[in-house]
Amino acid sequence: MTDRPHLAVIGAGPAGLAASLAAAARGIRVTLIDSAAQAGGQFYRQPASGLGARRPKALHHQWRTWERLRDGLAAADTIHQLTDHHVWCVERRSEGFAVHALLGPEQEKPATVHADAVLLATGGYEKVLPFPGWTLPGVVTAGGAQAMLKGGLVVPGRTAVVAGTGPLLLPVATGLAAAGVEVAALVESADPKAFARKATALAAQPGKVAEGAQYAAQLLRHRIRFIPRHTVVEAHGDARLDAVTVAALDKGGRVRPGTARRIPCDTLAVGHGMLPHTDLAESLGCRIDGLKVYVDDEQRTDVPGVWAAGETTGIGGSALSLAEGHIAGRSIAARLTGTEPDARAWVAVDRSRTRTREFIAALDTVYAPPAHWTDQVTDDTVVCRCEEVTGGEIRAAVAELGAGDVRTVKLLTRAGMGWCQGRMCEPAVAGLTGCEQQAARRLLARPVPLGVLARAGESSPEPSGEPEAD
């Protein structure tokens, strides 16, 4: 068994799970690595087992698909699962790859997995654009509220406003409501009429339209007020949030004067879309197109032996992640056994991948942050949450010191130099600087203890399935 080709899959979300199953079914030995305690990723995040949830599907959509993935994983004896493993770097060696991880919640103990090929399925994280008060406790990302709810069965408060833009706001608002939070409003900056203009692309996805209708019914059932074409202009509170002010947007994406209204709440779940995780791909030298990892029709990156699937290659939701993962798994199985993959074998999945991508492209034009969101960033609004750099400091770096790109602003102001390495403030800094956001060049995907760094690269290049301590 050990002479079977060995694939390391990083990320056990929809993409990584689909790929692992497809590759294992075709004779590949797979090590599936994830930093979480359980498989599932963001979409299929499960309550911690100690919580003894007997009906976890109450918090989920598409539960059947999860059951199929979960049962497949349990049945596949050629898939070795490594949970609690935070991958900080993937190294290309003369013979295959070394995947370096840090073990456990404290992330100090190192482990290395050697493999013939690697699939990056690390998903994405949420983008939030700043506004006054967005650092107050009680303000959380929409996905973060969802993750805490699904994983820990906890909610942040009693009364919530869900705001921003994008399809994720719908499951978050209805999920919080089902869990007993009073959702005072769902504030979406996009204009629902814009959907009508995309009717053709949307009609090609009747399933998605039905999903939208289901959410609409749930909003009604939970009496959630849907406020379109509005944006949050300020979050109020002292030690924690006690209200938000929202205001209407005009056609050009500017706040309409005189339309501000204050909504009391102790929670604001806010999000403006998602960004792909590209750090591991960057450290491998993979081509990045804009903000996402470039892949070909087989989900191969431009680095031989490295595949990528799911939201790391572009944000598109769980169905697209599943399709991409499946195709990647099949391609890997063929390539690692020295055969040319037969794309006819995945025609149906390919078609669904194409359609979903078209659908997402149409959605993206509707769900975009308000064109003039930077107007909401006052000079004393904190923009970089880690280093507490304000909008005023960033503007001064541009206007007075002549900085014209994110890197220079970063050097002059320290925005993006803190713990999160700019993951939270980069879109805002780019927007305030007046340039396009680029994928950041981050050396490491995770903070790494220096001792671990010093020892990295000393382990043997022998391909082996078991993680070794180095």
Next chain:
Amino acid sequence: MNPRELVRAQPGPAFTVTLDGREIEALPGQTVAAALWAAGVTSWRTTRDAGRPRGVFCGIGVCFDCLVTVNDRPNQRACLIPVRPGDAIRTQEGTGHHD
């Protein structure tokens, strides 16, 4: 309805941890952040420069806003670290290395 009723949770026995010396109850499997939220606490850190309160923001280990001191180890991400019986959790001031 609360989230636990919604999924008909039958958690293992609750245990005690402390937050700045005050006892709070936690459930097996929860992260430190989830235990603190369940106890009604939403901030457990103040920032280095302005001393502003912070708690969970991203919920998935990306933003580092939820840093906390657990059993004298500062800068642990509360949203990732599982809570264990007897944990001494302390609100963290600044870099967490002063106290």
